Amino acid sequence: xxxxxxxxxxxxxxxxxxxxxxxxDGGSDDSGKTINIVGFAVPEAANKAAAEEFNKxxxxxxxTFSGSYGASGDQSRKVVDTKGKDxxxxxxxxxxxxxxxxxxxLVDESWNQGETKGIVSSSVAVIATQAGNPLGIKxxxxxxxxDVKIVTPDPASSGSAKWNVLALYTYAKSTGATEAxxxxxxxxxxxxxxxxxxxxxxxxxxxxxxxxxxLLTYENEAILAKQNGEDLDYVVPNHTFxxxxxxxxxxxxxxxxxxxxxxxxSDEGQLAFVSKGFRPVxxxxxxxxxxxxxxxxxxxxxxxxxxxxxxxLGGWSAINKEWFGKDGEKxxxxxxxxxxxxx
Amino acid sequence: MTDTLVPPAGPAPSRGRPSGRVKASxxxxxxxxxxxxxxxxxxxxxxxxxxxxxxxxxGAAAAGGWGAFWDTLTDAQTFAALRLTVVEALLxxxxxxxxxxxxxxxxxxxxxxxxxxxDVVIDIPFALPTIVAGLILLSLWGPDSPVGVNIVNTRQGIxxxxxxxxxxxxxxTVQPVLIELDADVEEAAASLGASRFTTFRRIILxxxxxxxxxxxxxxxxxxxxxxxxxxxxxxxxxxxxxxxxLKILKFLEGDNQDGAAAVAVLLLIVAVLTIVxxxxxxxxxxxxx
Amino acid sequence: xxxxxxxxxxxxxxxxxLRIFVITYLAVLVIxxxxxxxxxxxxxxxxxxxxxxxxxxxxxxxxxxxxxxxxTGTVAFWAVLINTxxxxxxxxxxxxxxxxxxxxxxxLVDLPMSVSPVVVGLALVLAYSTGKGWFGEALEGVGIxxxxxxxxxIMATAFVSLPLVIREIVPVLEEIGTDAEMAASSLGxxxxxxxxxxxxxxxxxxxxxxxxxxxxxxxxxFGAVKxxxxxxxxxxxxxxxxxxxxxxxxxxxxxxxxxxxxxxASVLALVVVSLIRKEDHS
Numbered sequence: 001x002x003x004x005x006x007x008x009x010x011x012x013x014x015x016x017x018x019x020x021x022x023x024x025d026g027g028s029d030d031s032g033k034t035i036n037i038v039g040f041a042v043p044e045a046a047n048k049a050a051a052e053e054f055n056k057x058x059x060x061x062x063x064t065f066s067g068s069y070g071a072s073g074d075q076s077r078k079v080v081d082t083k084g085k086d087x088x089x090x091x092x093x094x095x096x097x098x099x100x101x102x103x104x105x106l107v108d109e110s111w112n113q114g115e116t117k118g119i120v121s122s123s124v125a126v127i128a129t130q131a132g133n134p135l136g137i138k139x140x141x142x143x144x145x146x147d148v149k150i151v152t153p154d155p156a157s158s159g160s161a162k163w164n165v166l167a168l169y170t171y172a173k174s175t176g177a178t179e180a181x182x183x184x185x186x187x188x189x190x191x192x193x194x195x196x197x198x199x200x201x202x203x204x205x206x207x208x209x210x211x212x213x214x215l216l217t218y219e220n221e222a223i224l225a226k227q228n229g230e231d232l233d234y235v236v237p238n239h240t241f242x243x244x245x246x247x248x249x250x251x252x253x254x255x256x257x258x259x260x261x262x263x264x265x266s267d268e269g270q271l272a273f274v275s276k277g278f279r280p281v282x283x284x285x286x287x288x289x290x291x292x293x294x295x296x297x298x299x300x301x302x303x304x305x306x307x308x309x310x311x312x313l314g315g316w317s318a319i320n321k322e323w324f325g326k327d328g329e330k331x332x333x334x335x336x337x338x339x340x341x342x343x
Numbered sequence: 344m345t346d347t348l349v350p351p352a353g354p355a356p357s358r359g360r361p362s363g364r365v366k367a368s369x370x371x372x373x374x375x376x377x378x379x380x381x382x383x384x385x386x387x388x389x390x391x392x393x394x395x396x397x398x399x400x401x402g403a404a405a406a407g408g409w410g411a412f413w414d415t416l417t418d419a420q421t422f423a424a425l426r427l428t429v430v431e432a433l434l435x436x437x438x439x440x441x442x443x444x445x446x447x448x449x450x451x452x453x454x455x456x457x458x459x460x461x462d463v464v465i466d467i468p469f470a471l472p473t474i475v476a477g478l479i480l481l482s483l484w485g486p487d488s489p490v491g492v493n494i495v496n497t498r499q500g501i502x503x504x505x506x507x508x509x510x511x512x513x514x515x516t517v518q519p520v521l522i523e524l525d526a527d528v529e530e531a532a533a534s535l536g537a538s539r540f541t542t543f544r545r546i547i548l549x550x551x552x553x554x555x556x557x558x559x560x561x562x563x564x565x566x567x568x569x570x571x572x573x574x575x576x577x578x579x580x581x582x583x584x585x586x587x588x589l590k591i592l593k594f595l596e597g598d599n600q601d602g603a604a605a606v607a608v609l610l611l612i613v614a615v616l617t618i619v620x621x622x623x624x625x626x627x628x629x630x631x632x
Numbered sequence: 633x634x635x636x637x638x639x640x641x642x643x644x645x646x647x648x649x650l651r652i653f654v655i656t657y658l659a660v661l662v663i664x665x666x667x668x669x670x671x672x673x674x675x676x677x678x679x680x681x682x683x684x685x686x687x688x689x690x691x692x693x694x695x696x697x698x699x700x701x702x703x704t705g706t707v708a709f710w711a712v713l714i715n716t717x718x719x720x721x722x723x724x725x726x727x728x729x730x731x732x733x734x735x736x737x738x739x740l741v742d743l744p745m746s747v748s749p750v751v752v753g754l755a756l757v758l759a760y761s762t763g764k765g766w767f768g769e770a771l772e773g774v775g776i777x778x779x780x781x782x783x784x785x786i787m788a789t790a791f792v793s794l795p796l797v798i799r800e801i802v803p804v805l806e807e808i809g810t811d812a813e814m815a816a817s818s819l820g821x822x823x824x825x826x827x828x829x830x831x832x833x834x835x836x837x838x839x840x841x842x843x844x845x846x847x848x849x850x851x852x853x854f855g856a857v858k859x860x861x862x863x864x865x866x867x868x869x870x871x872x873x874x875x876x877x878x879x880x881x882x883x884x885x886x887x888x889x890x891x892x893x894x895x896x897a898s899v900l901a902l903v904v905v906s907l908i909r910k911e912d913h914s
Contacts, residue, residue, distance in 0.1 A: 038864070044881060066864045068867065068868075070863065073596060073597055073598040074596035074597075074598070078780070082761065082777065082780040083763055085762065154593065156593055156597040158596075198579055198596060206495070209486040209493070210493050211495055228882040326599070327599050327602070338420070372730065373730055375823070378725065378823075381724075382731065386737075388718055389718075389740075392790060393740075393791060394740075395767075396752075396755030396756050396758065398759075399755055399758035399765070400751065403758050442657065445650055445654060446657070453647060453651050455651060457655075461655065461658055463902055463903075464658050466905075467898065467899070470898035470899070470902055472851065472891075473855070474875050478879065478891050479665040479891070479895075480665055482668035482671075507662070510662070539644070561745075564745065564746035568751070570748060587748070591754065595754065607751040611747065614746035614747050618743055619739065621742070622742075
């Protein structure tokens with residue numbers, strides 16, 4: 001008996017020691033040929049698709065990728081907390097997360113001077129429904145109905161949630177509502193929310209798990225979910241908000257990271273993003289490109305009649321100053337949210 | 344039989360060793376030079392690993408001043424999360440106190456085929472990674488549930504997850520005590536005409552109470568701080584299914600470190616109270632023994 | 633383990649009722665969900681696709697998956713090693729020596745058991761992160777980075793599993809007392825000799841038991857690791873983080889496969905423990 005146990009204990013120790021050795025051999029990035037990506041949760045699939053294409057180019061041969069994905073604000077904070085160590089390329093849901101890196105001296109101030117103003121991917125806010133749209137949701141105004149149970153990311157932790165809130169707000173304004181009426185509309189929609197998920201991806205997860213019957217999300221996230229066989233449909237409302245995700249290379253990143261960013265903005269890079277449901281940010285021709293999972297694969301990105309942008313609202317610093325407080329500060333959104341969810 | 348995978352509270356009811364032992368001499372030496380150095384090294388490591396980081400949490404919570412700390416905790420949503428955490432933890436603890444005792448009783452006193460297997464099963468929730476525990480529960484009680492019950496984003500889901508992860512605590516603290524319980528007293532009671540229930544209530548239960556209490560407080564501490572198994576199950580809905588540990592994560596992800604630290608300090612206080620309670624219980628038991 | 637008291641139990645309807653209750657409870661709470669995971673692990677991903685062992689192994693052969701298991705193994709190895717050395721030392725000090733603050737220390741070493749893993753992660757970040765931690769700047773000055781690196785993962789893991797070894801050794805040390813040790817030293821044995829010849833053999837099983845427990849706990853740590861790790865594929869993504877990431881990223885089969893491996897590891901640990909127990913009793 002004793003021997004059996006000794007052998008078992010030895011085997012376990014041995015296995016551990018072995019794995020310890022194994023991992024010191026590999027895993028560490030020795031050459032400058034690894035691009036470490038830190039990004040928000042949503043573009044992971046698109047980045048992977050683009051990385052595959054990048055590997056086929058001259059500059060991208062043998063380059064490996066290591067991606068960290070999570071809530072935008074948290075990811076941005078982590079990069080600052082570690083002073084950009086082991087980070088080459090960052091992509092965030094919204095601009096303020098990038099601004100923090102600029103302020104910390106990690107990203108060059110000229111990051112938004114390029115042709116696309118630092119934006120690497122774009123999409124629009126949409127309403128996802130259960131397959132076949134049993135509730136007949138057509139527009140943002142339907143979200144105040146009693147039978148609607150909304151799943152949305154929580155602006156307290158998610159960047160994508162902020163886009164949704166702005167879409168709702170600008171929709172109300174587009175119908176001629178006053179500020180007070182817009183607030184009342186937002187509150188009414190918020191009171192229909194059953195789940196405030198931590199991130200855009202977790203909202204999709206919760207929706208997948210049968211929580212709620214309407215999901216506020218990005219167009220690309222809905223397309224990706226459909227590509228992965230999820231049973232949902234989505235509606236692009238007549239009025240919606242343009243989502244623009246900034247990406248940049250850190251100051252002391254390996255040079256290959258700049259090649260990667262250039263590639264992302266090239267036609268091949270943008271087409272890889274398009275294949276995963278993002279709208280292109282450059283003038284790349286997507287005629288004839290089929291996007292699986294889109295409502296109409298042949299015409300994946302229907303033109304939106306009335307599209308608001310962050311610039312319309314005075315840019316992100318103005319938006320944050322008015323809507324979303326930091327460090328527990330309660331601004332316009334936080335107040336509406338607190339009132340709407342109060343019990 | 345008494346595989347206490349969950350570390351027994353305090354004085355460790357001597358895993359299956361003969362009872363009524365006389366404790367060997369418990370004289371303590373004064374520190375020598377080498378043991379003094381050892382103590383120094385151990386204390387430095389303990390401080391670096393545990394004490395300093397915990398102090399940093401308290402420091403961060405205090406940095407915003409008492410007012411900010413208080414504001415965070417009394418914020419309606421945060422307060423609801425804290426209340427839900429405590430209520431759920433208490434409910435689970437209560438359920439475990441009863442069910443855990445029954446399970447321990449059956450595992451010790453009953454004899455049937457497959458009992459040994461059940462005895463190993465008890466420990467699985469403790470040895471299992473918490474994220475895997477969440478995944479496992481979802482596979483039976485999730486959206487693809489074969490029984491058609493979806494507990495995602497419900498309080499029942501949180502209750503179930505906590506019940507799962509805290510299963511071993513009471514069982515494993517009560518089991519050894521039951522084994523060592525002196526049979527003579529029970530038999531005497533029975534021969535004097537006491538019914539089985541009376542024997543249980545008057546003779547057995549009182550001697551189990553400290554073990555149940557110790558197991559319960561371990562379980563309570565675990566339930567209140569549980570995170571991994573709830574990540575995939577709780578929908579994070581404020582007022583409904585948001586618990587304290589997830590609230591901390593939300594604060595962190597939303598870039599509100601002060602808020603996170605404030606809630607963390609409160610959880611720390613509960614943790615300290617729990618281990619002090621454990622210490623008191625175990626010393627009381629030790630005195631009796 | 634033939635316990636005389638088991639025989640004594642009278643079998644009435646209550647006995648059977650309780651037995652059935654316990655079996656049902658454990659079956660529904662633990663066994664059935666475990667079975668479902670096993671089923672999902674070996675189920676074919678898509679219709680017509682191959683299921684079974686080969687598909688399972690294929691999912692595990694992905695480089696990022698093997699990296700994650702390697703990293704988890706490395707982190708657990710170091711955390712357990714540190715905790716074992718620290719645990720044996722501190723247990724001896726607490727039980728055998730008299731010094732001011734001894735009682736407080738003996739209570740404090742239990743603290744990590746009750747601290748939420750998220751708080752553990754937050755605490756380490758607030759103390760040691762380069763940008764924000766108390767000691768971040770100083771550590772950066774000497775080229776040490778803790779948060780976002782393997783040492784940070786090891787610290788987080790060591791923190792949560794710290795009391796496990798101590799909790800096993802202390803009761804045994806208290807029980808064996810000091811007679812034999814005193815006899816040895818009065819016969820002229822040095823401190824080290826006494827420890828190696830007298831103390832160590834008697835706490836051997838407790839140490840091994842504690843090590844297996846810490847190992848199981850360390851392999852499965854999630855919350856604390858989630859906060860201190862960069863969580864990137866091939867860079868700080870441990871097995872548990874991989875499970876969450878894959879699960880939320882439409883790669884559920886891989887998540888289930890990795891989870892199944894961890895289930896196997898913890899069941900293995902349990903089997904080892906119960907073997908040790910038997911040995912300990914005999």
